[in-house]
Amino acid sequence: MDARLTEGKPYKVILRFMIPLMIGNICQQLYNLADMVIVGRFLGAEALAAVGSTGTIVFFIIGTCGGMVTGFSIVTSQKYGAGEHDDVRRTFTGGFLLSLILIVVSTLITLVFIRNILVLMNTPEDIFEPALAYISVICGGIFATVFSNFFSSLLRAIGNSRIPLAALVISAVLNVGLDLLFIVRFKMGTAGAAYATVLSQAISAVICVVYILLRIDVLRPRSCHWKTDPSIIKAQLMQGIPMALQTGITASGTMIMQSAINLFGSAAVAAVTASSKIQGVTTMAMFSAGQTMASYVGQNYGYGDFKRIREGVRSSLSMFIVYSIAAGIANILLLPYILPLFFDTGTDMTAYLPWAGIYITECVICYFFLSMIFIIRSSIQAIGHGFAAMIMGISELGARLIMSFVSMYIGSFYVAAAADPGAWIVAALVGLGIFARLLPQEEKRLVRTHD
Numbered sequence: 001m002d003a004r005l006t007e008g009k010p011y012k013v014i015l016r017f018m019i020p021l022m023i024g025n026i027c028q029q030l031y032n033l034a035d036m037v038i039v040g041r042f043l044g045a046e047a048l049a050a051v052g053s054t055g056t057i058v059f060f061i062i063g064t065c066g067g068m069v070t071g072f073s074i075v076t077s078q079k080y081g082a083g084e085h086d087d088v089r090r091t092f093t094g095g096f097l098l099s100l101i102l103i104v105v106s107t108l109i110t111l112v113f114i115r116n117i118l119v120l121m122n123t124p125e126d127i128f129e130p131a132l133a134y135i136s137v138i139c140g141g142i143f144a145t146v147f148s149n150f151f152s153s154l155l156r157a158i159g160n161s162r163i164p165l166a167a168l169v170i171s172a173v174l175n176v177g178l179d180l181l182f183i184v185r186f187k188m189g190t191a192g193a194a195y196a197t198v199l200s201q202a203i204s205a206v207i208c209v210v211y212i213l214l215r216i217d218v219l220r221p222r223s224c225h226w227k228t229d230p231s232i233i234k235a236q237l238m239q240g241i242p243m244a245l246q247t248g249i250t251a252s253g254t255m256i257m258q259s260a261i262n263l264f265g266s267a268a269v270a271a272v273t274a275s276s277k278i279q280g281v282t283t284m285a286m287f288s289a290g291q292t293m294a295s296y297v298g299q300n301y302g303y304g305d306f307k308r309i310r311e312g313v314r315s316s317l318s319m320f321i322v323y324s325i326a327a328g329i330a331n332i333l334l335l336p337y338i339l340p341l342f343f344d345t346g347t348d349m350t351a352y353l354p355w356a357g358i359y360i361t362e363c364v365i366c367y368f369f370l371s372m373i374f375i376i377r378s379s380i381q382a383i384g385h386g387f388a389a390m391i392m393g394i395s396e397l398g399a400r401l402i403m404s405f406v407s408m409y410i411g412s413f414y415v416a417a418a419a420d421p422g423a424w425i426v427a428a429l430v431g432l433g434i435f436a437r438l439l440p441q442e443e444k445r446l447v448r449t450h451d
Contacts, residue, residue, distance in 0.1 A: 005159055005296045006081060006303045011315035014292055020161040022288040024168035029281045035193050036277050038179045040270075040342040043130075047190055048342060049266040050127035052273025054135040056258040057117060060251035065106055065142060066149040067247035069099055070294065071240030073153035074382055075232065077295050080158050080218070081302025087232065089221045092154060092212075094232045098240070099150050103143045110139035121255060122262040124269070134190040141198030148201045151208035154219055156295050167207040175200035242386025246377070249393035253400030253423060260404040260416040264355070268413065271355035274342040275335065279363060282327040283370060289316055290374030297382035306443040313379055313435075320371035328364030335360055359417040366421035372428035376435050383442050388434055396427035 005013055040048035072095035079087040114135055123131055148171075152164035175196050182192030212219050261272055293316060300308045339356055340349055373392065380389040400423040407416035 004081075005299045006305060006308070010296075010308060010312040011319070014296060014312055014316060015319075017159065017161050017295065018288050018292040020165040021156070021291050022285045024161075024165035025284040025288050025291075026281055027165075027169050027172040029277070029284045030172060033277045033281060034176045035179055035197065036274060037341050038176075038183055039190065039193050040274070041344060042183050043189060045270050045343055045347070046127050046266060047130050048273060049124070049270040050130035051134050051190055051193060052276075053121070053123050053127060053131050053258065053262060053269050054118075054138075055273060055276070056251060056254040057114075057121075057135055058138055059254060060248060061106065061110055061139065061142065062145050063247035063251050064244045065102060065146050067243035067245075068102055068240040069095065069146055069150040070153045070291075071243035071381070071386060072098060072150065072236040073157040074239045074243075074294060074298050074386075075235045076154055076157035076219075077298030077382070078302040078384075081299035085218050086225070087229075088158070088218050089225045090229045090232045091236065092219050093221045093226050094229060094236055095150060095154070097228070098233065098236060099146050103146050106146075107139065107142045110142070111136065114139055121259045124262060124266050127266055127269075130190040134194045137191050137194030137198060141194070141201070144198045144201035144205060147205035148208070151205055151212060153291075154212065155208060155216070156291060157298065158216070158218060159295065159299070160216070161292075163208060163211050167204040170207060171200040171204040174203055239381065239384070239386050242390050243381060246386075246390050246393040249390065249397045253397040253404075253419075256401055256404045257416065257419040260407045260419070261413075263408060263411075264413050264416070267351050268355045270342075271339075271352040272359050272417075274339055274352070275356035275360050277342075278335065278338050279331055279360060282331055283367070285323060285327070286320065286367075286371045286374050289320060289371065290378040292316070292378075293375050294378040294382050297379045301383050301442075304446055306439065306446070309379070309383075309439065313375065316375045317372065320375070321368055324367035324371055328367050331360055331364050355413065358414060362414070362417045363421050366424045369421070369424040369428040373424060373431060376428070376431040380431065380435050380438060383438065385434075385438050385442075388438060389431070391434060392427045392431040395430040396423040399423040399426040 005017060007013070036048060036051065039051050072091065076088055076091040076095075079085075079091060115132060118128060118131060118135070148167075152167060155161070155163050178196035178199055179193055182188045182196055186192060188195065261268055293312070296312050297309050300306075300312070335356060336349075336353060339353060340347070343349070343352070373396075377389050377392055380386075380392075400419045403415055403419040403422050407413070407419070
């Protein structure tokens, strides 16, 4: 089943498409949260800190690779919106071949340099080895991440958000079961949590690709479509590279921020790890809005309906003013009750709650700006300006670097915790200015082309 996002009331179309995505992404975050709960409960606070200390590295790897393959699917949504079905199929084959190259290169680079990266990030000695064990397995399983993102993004590009939801739910349940099996039964330590994640993502990829090949004719390639089309490959790289760089730039900043937090010890690392996982559940709706706008704006851009693009962006921003306030209040109120779940029964939470409280409180104030980043950045990328969207990432990186280095210099955890929300404000405002300038330019260019 596929859906055209060029018809119907924008806010209804966006909500209908986004809700399955949101459910799926929240399920994914819940099983990530379950990872941390199981690790913390059965392996202890040091293991929790070890896995948490690699979180920004995982974000860099998964985000960069995921950004690349998601960029490939923007071309799919544009071709689908324009009704060019043969080219839609060529985006499958072109993206698949590019994904294979991405897997080989990224796997080799990360496995070679991962130990040095952990050292550069000031990873505490007491958690270094379990952190290395976890992240090494994640690096070896990049293939699962890439293919899971690629096949699910292809489905979203043609308006199908339900099958990616089903795949995520199945992989989430499987991940929790494998966590318990590998960590509790087989005593595999932090590496067991990583193996569970890789295997569950691989299953998600298999579900999506099998569904595409069996049920989605517009994506299923014929033999003639496997011949490399330079124009398709070029278009996919022009979208994929900026998105990968954009995420990589953002992730680089979070790695520096993690380095700053690491200086405050394993208790601070464990507290921020747990609180960020809690926060990740509620902010997944914002990420889902970005995924939705990539498909919505991409299809309408291919169709040439700029009025509808504006209406969709305004509707999304309006929705997330309310959502951001509600999510912020929920996180602050629930933190004292959920945080203890990550630790052994009887753990003195006074060693962790202050760190977590500072981080969450500073973040929730700026949730709407985080929403703006996802919505505006995806919209800019969907109208074919991936490199322009990188400016948002550069501004976000700059703000996060400044605050992280200042925190390390003056020894202030308050400043380190503010690195995220400060970066969100800067990037959101920069992105809004870029989008307001680019959209009219694209509309005028389309008019001139038709004339």
